[in-house]
Every structure is written in C-alpha cells, then in structure tokens.
Amino acid sequence: MGDVSDAVARAFRDEWGRIISSLIRTTGDWDIAEEAAQDAFAQALEKWAVDGVPRSPGAWLTTVARNRALDRLRRDKTRASKYQEIAVTTDDEPGENHAVVDDRLRLIFTCCHPALPLEGQVALTLRTLAGLTTAEIARAFLVPEPTMAKRLVRAKAKIQNAGIPYRVPPPELLADRTHAVLGVLYLLFNEGYSATSGDDVVRAHLCDEAIRLTTALTELMPDEPEAVGLLSLMQLHDARRVGRVDGHGDLLPLEEQDRSTWDLDVIRAAIARLEAAERVGERGPYQLQAAIAACHAIAPVAAATDWARIAALYDQLVGMIPSPIVRLNRAVAVGMAVAPEAALVLLDELADELSGFHLFHATRGDMLRRMGSFGAAIEAFSSAMELAPTGSERRFLRRRIDELG
Amino acid sequence: MKYLLFICTDEATEAENATADRTAEYAKWAQEAATRGVLVGGERLRPTTDATTVRVRNGELLVADGPFAETKEQIGGYFVIDVPNIDDAVKAASMLPGAHDGTIEVRPIWEM
Numbered sequence: 001m002g003d004v005s006d007a008v009a010r011a012f013r014d015e016w017g018r019i020i021s022s023l024i025r026t027t028g029d030w031d032i033a034e035e036a037a038q039d040a041f042a043q044a045l046e047k048w049a050v051d052g053v054p055r056s057p058g059a060w061l062t063t064v065a066r067n068r069a070l071d072r073l074r075r076d077k078t079r080a081s082k083y084q085e086i087a088v089t090t091d092d093e094p095g096e097n098h099a100v101v102d103d104r105l106r107l108i109f110t111c112c113h114p115a116l117p118l119e120g121q122v123a124l125t126l127r128t129l130a131g132l133t134t135a136e137i138a139r140a141f142l143v144p145e146p147t148m149a150k151r152l153v154r155a156k157a158k159i160q161n162a163g164i165p166y167r168v169p170p171p172e173l174l175a176d177r178t179h180a181v182l183g184v185l186y187l188l189f190n191e192g193y194s195a196t197s198g199d200d201v202v203r204a205h206l207c208d209e210a211i212r213l214t215t216a217l218t219e220l221m222p223d224e225p226e227a228v229g230l231l232s233l234m235q236l237h238d239a240r241r242v243g244r245v246d247g248h249g250d251l252l253p254l255e256e257q258d259r260s261t262w263d264l265d266v267i268r269a270a271i272a273r274l275e276a277a278e279r280v281g282e283r284g285p286y287q288l289q290a291a292i293a294a295c296h297a298i299a300p301v302a303a304a305t306d307w308a309r310i311a312a313l314y315d316q317l318v319g320m321i322p323s324p325i326v327r328l329n330r331a332v333a334v335g336m337a338v339a340p341e342a343a344l345v346l347l348d349e350l351a352d353e354l355s356g357f358h359l360f361h362a363t364r365g366d367m368l369r370r371m372g373s374f375g376a377a378i379e380a381f382s383s384a385m386e387l388a389p390t391g392s393e394r395r396f397l398r399r400r401i402d403e404l405g
Numbered sequence: 406m407k408y409l410l411f412i413c414t415d416e417a418t419e420a421e422n423a424t425a426d427r428t429a430e431y432a433k434w435a436q437e438a439a440t441r442g443v444l445v446g447g448e449r450l451r452p453t454t455d456a457t458t459v460r461v462r463n464g465e466l467l468v469a470d471g472p473f474a475e476t477k478e479q480i481g482g483y484f485v486i487d488v489p490n491i492d493d494a495v496k497a498a499s500m501l502p503g504a505h506d507g508t509i510e511v512r513p514i515w516e517m
Binding site for chain 2 (some may be wrong): 115160162164165169173
C-alpha cells in the first residue's frame with residue numbers, strides 16, 4: 001500500500017500540471033478541470049492498490065481525468081453547450097501549433113496574465129501548475145484559508161469574464177509576458193526565501209516549488225536564456241540558504257556566513273547552466289543577477305570575492321534596471337572594489353530617493369566604518385535601526401553600533 | 406467579446422489638450438478601429454461639472470450633482486469595441502491618446 005501511495009504521490013508531482021492544463025484547454029472550464037483531475041488521483045489510489053501501478057501512470061490518469069470531465073460536461077447540459085463553444089474558440093487561436101505547444105506553457109502564461117491581480121497570479125500558479133492545495137497556499141502566504149479560496153475564485157472568474165485567452169501570447173507580446181512570468185516565479189521564490197525560522201517550513205517549500213516550476217519553464221522555452229538565468233539565480237541562493245542565518249534565525253551578512261554549509265554541487269551546476277545560456281546572446285537582468293550571485297558563491301572566503309567583476313556586472317544591470325535599489329547595490333560593489341569614498345559619492349546621489357530605506361543608511365554606515373569615520377558610522381547605523389522593519393535586522397544593527405562604540 | 410474603454414483623464418488639462426490635433430488623433434483611432442471592424446460605438450462626454458449621479462437607497466431616489474467619485478481623473482469619453490480577447494482590448498486601449506496622460510479602464514460588457 002505504501003508503494004501505491006508513493007507512486008500516486010510521484011505521479012501527482014510529475015503529472016498534475018500537465019493533466020490540469022490539458023483539461024482546461026479541452027473543457028474551457030477551470031473548475032471542472034480541477035475536480036476531474038482530483039477525482040482521477042483519488043481513483044488511482046483505489047485502483048492501483050488492486051490492479052497494480054500502470055506502466056504509464058500519466059497516460060492512465062489523463063484518460064480517467066478526461067472521462068470524468070466529459071461526464072461532468074454531459075451531465076451539466078447548459079454548461080456543456082456554453083463551454084464547448086469556448087473550447088472551440090480557444091482551439092481556433094491563429095498562429096499556434098497545438099501539436100507542439102505544451103499546455104502547461106499556455107497555463108502558466110494565463111495564470112500570470114497582467115490583467116489578474118499579482119496575488120491572484122501567484123495563488124493560481126501554485127494551485128493549478130504546482131498542485132498545492134488551497135490550505136497549503138494559504139499557510140504559505142500567512143492568510144486565512146477562506147481568504148485564499150476567495151482569491152482563487154476571483155482570479156478564475158476574471159479569466160472567464162474578462163476574456164483572458166488560454167494561450168501562449170503571440171510574438172509581439174511574448175517578451176513582455178515572459179518577463180511577467182519570470183517575475184511571478186521569482187516572487188514565489190523570494191516569498192519562500194524570506195522565511196528564516198523553523199516554523200516556516202511551508203514557506204521554505206515555496207523555494208522548491210519555484211525552482212521546480214522554473215525548471216519546467218526552461219524545458220518548455222529552451223530558447224529563453226533569461227529563464228535559465230532565473231533558474232541559476234534561484235539555485236545559487238538556495239544552495240546557500242542554510243548558512244545565511246545564525247542559531248537564533250537571525251540573518252548573517254555574507255562575510256560572517258559559514259561557507260562550508262554552502263552546497264557546492266548545486267552552485268557548480270547552476271554556474272555551468274548559466275555559462276551555457278550566456279553563449280546564446282546578450283545577457284538579460286536575471287542572467288546578470290545570477291552572474292553576480294555566482295561571484296559570491298565561488299569565493300572560498302569573503303576576502304576573495306571578485307568585487308571588481310561584481311561592480312562591472314552591476315554597471316550593466318543599472319543600464320537595464322536603473323532602479324534605486326540596483327544603484328544602491330552597485331554602490332556597495334564599487335565601495336568594495338575601489339574605495340568606500342567612491343561608494344559614498346554614489347550613495348549621495350541616492351539620498352533623495354532612499355532616505356526612508358533602512359539599507360541605504362546601513363550601507364552608508366558600513367562604508368563610513370570602513371573609512372574609520374566611526375562617529376558618522378554610528379549615526380548612520382542609528383538611522384537605519386529606526387527604519388529597520390524586523391527585529392532581526394535591528395539586532396544586527398545594534399551589534400554593529402556596539403562594535404564601534 | 407465586447408469591451409467598454411473608459412477614457413479617464415484629468416479634465417483640467419484635458420481642456421487645454423482638446424486641440425484640433427488631439428481631436429484628430431481620437432478620430433484617427435476611431436477610423437482605424439472602424440476599418441478593422443472592431444468599433445461598436447463611442448462618444449466624448451461633457452465634463453463632470455455637468456454630471457449627475459443617481460442612486461436609490463431604501464426606495465428613496467437620491468440625485469446629486471457631480472461624478473460618482475472625486476478623483477484626479479474623470480471619465481471623459483468612451484468607446485465600445487468588439488475584439489476576440491483582453492489582449493486585443495488592451496492593445497486597442499493602449500493606442501488611445503488618453504492612455505498616455507490618463508488611464509483607460511477596460512471593462513468587459515456583461516452579455517445578457
């Protein structure tokens with residue numbers, strides 16, 4: 001029996017997104033697709049225990065789920081006529097080759113459609129593609145389950161009511177929309193990555209889901225180097241996840257982390273993947289960020305970090321994303337590569353935009369400390385402490401001030 | 406599907422903007438939409454100073470002067486278009502002059 005439930009669990013991980021995405025295309029109804037897929041997995045648990053696990057679990061589940069969906073459509077005659085009409089119109093999408101396009105790709109672009117609220121995009125991606133339950137998603141985003149259920153219902157209703165097409169966007173929209181999909185996946189990863197305490201296992205699980213979905217995306221869009229860039233970036237962070245907090249769950253700065261906790265195999269694989277993608281063409285923002293993360297990840301000790309290369313990469317990144325946060329990070333890199341005085345010049349240019357942001361003051365404090373201007377450094381760290389949003393960050397800044405005082 | 410495109414712009418600046426050029430740009434958009442067969446209708450609206458809000462609460466008719474919400478931007482006109490999906494509706498909306506200095510609200514028409 002254990003073997004059967006293992007087989008079903010494995011099939012669930014491998015096949016859920018595939019089954020749901022093809023059912024949505026053929027039925028045009030997200031709820032029927034979901035229920036039919038759930039039924040198929042429930043049946044698998046019973047049948048496989050008696051008949052044994054079929055040779056191709058995916059094909060078995062797809063057939064059972066499709067039959068369930070057709071039953072539902074037939075039973076509900078009025079819905080059937082309405083939705084069959086929709087199914088036909090989505091099938092008529094011009095310029096799409098149905099034999100080639102994986103339905104999961106249609107599904108992810110639809111889940112991440114910009115006409116949906118961002119929180120709805122994230123929830124729908126986790127529910128339909130990753131197969132997380134509403135309860136699991138609610139726990140991961142720290143909201144009550146009914147709230148999350150409502151969010152999912154609303155997102156699905158908007159897809160139907162606003163005419164969001166179930167398709168891979170046409171070429172003129174593809175670049176923007178791919179960027180939106182990558183943005184949702186990265187947000188998913190960061191939600192999980194920001195979880196630091198042991199109680200946050202569910203949230204940390206989001207990192208694994210984000211990596212799994214991004215891996216699938218790189219397989220579905222092999223010509224998209226930014227998808228590979230994002231995957232490498234996630235893995236380079238994930239490989240160092242354990243070492244970035246101390247025993248109390250407080251975040252440690254890079255130079256104080258125990259680098260022996262980093263997973264070198266994952267780091268090496270991520271870098272190899274990144275380098276292969278770089279040969280394809282111009283590097284986009286995710287590839288650049290991954291390249292920066294790689295510089296940190298391969299340094300055996302903090303002092304060996306290639307800050308000159310990091311600063312050069314940030315120069316390129318600022319050219320693409322001139323946001324104050326990217327410029328702040330560039331200032332840090334310049335400070336480390338050249339001199340803290342050079343960083344302060346760059347930081348002054350950001351004062352108007354970032355004076356309310358604790359990391360701006362923390363960075364200034366750190367540069368002033370490196371210059372030996374301890375009084376000014378303490379002042380900057382104190383400003384940072386007033387603005388810091390978490391206790392963990394306030395404790396870290398307090399420690400810095402005490403070291404100087 | 407039919408979509409209503411609300412053209413929401415700042416009336417104060419819209420008055421200055423309502424030059425012959427601007428009007429011609431809207432006319433050109435409408436002409437192109439009509440040629441493609443997606444235009445259902447549309448009008449420019451009088452400013453919100455001429456607006457009247459109608460509500461019925463507990464059986465009582467409440468008629469008030471002014472638009473339904475006081476915001477920086479007001480609905481200055483609308484088009485109804487008939488296109489296959491939201492991507493096409495958004496594309497049409499993005500080509501309206503008002504999309505550049507105001508906002509276009511895209512609302513699906515509730516087909517009865």
